[in-house]
Amino acid sequence: MDKELRNKELNIHSTSYDVEEKNGDVILKAENISKQYRLGQVGIGTLSHDLNRWWHQIRGKENPYLKIGDVNDRSTKGNSDYVWALQDINFEVKRGEVLGIIGKNGAGKSTLLKILSKVTAPTTGSIKSRGRIASLLEVGTGFNGEMTGRENIFLNGAILGMTKKEIASKLEEIIDFSGCERYIDTPVKRYSSGMTVRLAFAVAAFLEPEILVIDEVLAVGDAEFQKKAIGKMQDISREGGRTVLFVSHNMAAVKNLCTRGIVLENGKVVFEGKVEDSIARYFMTDDYNSYDEQIGVFNFNSHLDKKNPNYGLLKAELFCDGILSNSVYSGSKFELKLYFNAQRDFFEGEIGIVFKDCDQISYIGLNNKHLGNSIEIKKGPGIASIIIYDFPLYASEDYWINLYFGDQGPNYESLENAIKVQVIGEDVFGSGRKLDTAWNKIIHKKLEIKKL
Known part of the structure; x- marks a missing residue:
């Protein structure tokens, strides 16, 4: 890590903010985001490491473990117990924009979306956002298997910050779009993974979050549902003026849906620009x-x-x-x-x-x-x-x-x-x-x- 990154504070959590007039159309901003993990361990370290961090903090010194750690390259053997899943990520997303985040497996895409969704906190840096964020990060995230599909719609909507009245007004549209009407009063544990994704996507899309974050889950659905889902995301961005962050290895879907793209390699942004240029950069192998x-x-x-x-x-x-x-x-x-x-x-x-x-x-x-x-x-x-x-x-x-x-x-x-x-x-x-x-x-x- 370079000196500038090491000097940033530890664990600055995501915050909401009122964007200044000159940036009035910016709805999401990532500033110097980095995420460090300790390999082979649950959590970020040992008790001795936590005490060492605390001792440095009360003396007004930087976290000593920000000075160490390997680059996020899954294919090589590292020299440190720490790895930087993300390093110094900076970008802005405007209202109504559809941003494609692409990269190879292990590039840091899912980690970035978890930070943007406030599932986990960054090691350094901050996320500034306006409005509600709805996330589809994994199949069945936020669903209770023992509850019915209908009950899970209300549960998931409440997690997204919706009132019961708001959810009820959209209930029929959600059920119809998901295509799970016959099983809507059946416990979700009996759903297939594709049915679960259908219902989860319908909840997130129809309850009108300002920012919709989607991580590859559409790949679980069939071709008919993927077509419907992409069409719905286009509608909510163009007509509803809402923002979509989309991660996928399906470059056809990225090209058809996204207006701009960023490419991640080994936890770093290596390219940001037009979606066509981003896809070209993704396919290009710098090794040769x-x-x-x-x-x-x-x-x-x-x-x-x-x-x-x-x-x-x-x-x-x-x-x-x-x-x-x-x-x-x-x-x-x-x-x-x-x-x-x-x-x-x-x-x-x-x-x-x-x-x-x-x-x-x-x-x-x-x-x-x-x-x-x-x-x-x-x-x-x-x-x-x-x-x-x-x-x-x-x-x-x-x-x-x-x-x-x-x-x-x-x-x-x-x-x-x-x-x-x-x-x-x-x-x-x-x-x-x-x-x-x-x-x-x-x-x-x-x-x-x-x-x-």
Whole structure:
């Protein structure tokens, strides 16, 4: 932890406040939020540690345990019993905004939402908010299994700060939206996890909190409910002017629902901006990828894959109709030059490429084996070229390119989401209208329409 963070006070709890006029549309503000946990223990430490903290506090000194602790990286072994689940988080959310919070497992998303929902207190920093906050953090949170669905609606509404009269006025709408009418007078312990989430979401959405916090629970519901839930969240943000904080690994849902995004990595905010850019940053793996200042040039930082030291993709250059570019016209000539450094000879070399959309759905996948080409790769540096004529993918979409290099079997280097490319429509006939895909170009070339 840096000196500035260590000097902050311990356990500053969330507070409500009246936002100044100049920030009148800001409904939630996180300032220097950090959360420290002690690994392998219940609570934040031992009795001796608590006494040590107390002794430092009465002498007016900082908490000694803020000076220690490892970064929140679940995949590595640390050197300390303490870990910082979150470090120095700062952001603001405006009224009516839908903020997507994305990141890999263990990045700190759920911890952040628990702090925002006041389920747990931050180690340092503060949360300032206006209005009621409704949270869906886990399936069945706030529900009593022995009580019926109807009784749990009143219980959960009361927890959210609603009066009995307010809950009763929305009761029928809640039951109807949840789709659990037949079981509404049955104890919740007999509900499936999906039914529980349906009812919990309906309560939180229809009782009109100013801020709605949702953590991945919609993934438990079926496709029909997810569609309804996303539509409802859009309605309450656009029409009701209420704020939604949404955590999900479903990038399609994040893209459709959110207006802005933040990306967490190892407990830190590494990106904040437009939701499309946030999703792009989420998919990008800094371990091997960095964009060159030159357009159309992509450098891969880790030249050799640690698991397979015989391979090494160094750099790629993207050409559209012979010109270096970060984008490709649908129907144009696409060329990708790959610079590599082979550590041994490959008599059955394999070079492949896969195009995926932002939902990681594959559209094109090919390699030299598909084309019947046998490539012999000699030890040392080399260049390979992949060419696609009449590039066929849809326009107005960003695509990710996965790269593969090596030989037959499991012995190859794989770079996931190595390159981001934008596909643009092309005015093939000079009519002023751009065709979406090369398929349209091919069809229209063979099609003649005239008035008889």
